[in-house]
Amino acid sequence: MSLNVKSPKESFTVMNELVLPNDTNTLNNLMGGRLLHWMDIAAAISAQKHCNRIVVTASVDNVSFKQPIKLGDVITIEAKVTRAFNTSVEVRLDVWAENIPSGTRAKSNEAYYTFVAVDQSARTIPVPELKPETPEEIELYEGALRRRQLRLVLAGKMQPNDAFELKALFAKN
Numbered sequence: 001m002s003l004n005v006k007s008p009k010e011s012f013t014v015m016n017e018l019v020l021p022n023d024t025n026t027l028n029n030l031m032g033g034r035l036l037h038w039m040d041i042a043a044a045i046s047a048q049k050h051c052n053r054i055v056v057t058a059s060v061d062n063v064s065f066k067q068p069i070k071l072g073d074v075i076t077i078e079a080k081v082t083r084a085f086n087t088s089v090e091v092r093l094d095v096w097a098e099n100i101p102s103g104t105r106a107k108s109n110e111a112y113y114t115f116v117a118v119d120q121s122a123r124t125i126p127v128p129e130l131k132p133e134t135p136e137e138i139e140l141y142e143g144a145l146r147r148r149q150l151r152l153v154l155a156g157k158m159q160p161n162d163a164f165e166l167k168a169l170f171a172k173n
Contacts, residue, residue, distance in 0.1 A: 005129045008137045011050040011081040011091075015042040019073045030069035035095065036060070039077055039111060043091040046079035047115035050089055051127045055115035058088060059151050063111040069097040075108075082137070083144030087124040088116045090144045112147060 015038065017023075023034045040057060047055040069075065076096040083090045095109035117127045132141040149166040152158035161167075 013046040028071040042077040043113035050081040051117040053117040058114040061112040082140040084130040
């Protein structure tokens, strides 16, 4: 079976949500769990566009909140596949919060999600190759291997001494 080569723009996904009272805490700020839920959906759509298959979430990298998102803000989540491995893809997410009445828009979060492509029996299957095109896409693509190695080391699935790309960041010239 031949898999196609795809560009990151083919997986680009934009999702918008309005922060309603049921989405907030007692300070009228968006609950972090609700945002993670929306991010997981946007990232899964992006991964499915790339793989043309069912995908399942394998990992979520560190997500930090730069500033609170308020009741009434419009959230824009942008997701795009940054690299494809054998059966998995890494998806980068950027989250923007916009207050329409004031006209302000600020980046609130960024994160990387990893998805694994599966068949109808939940067995992993190969994914199409990713060919980055822009300088930003190339930079994200090149960094993806280090991020993957860090995820695997932290999950206990790779020995730190085997994470050669990651170790190169700390090696002295």
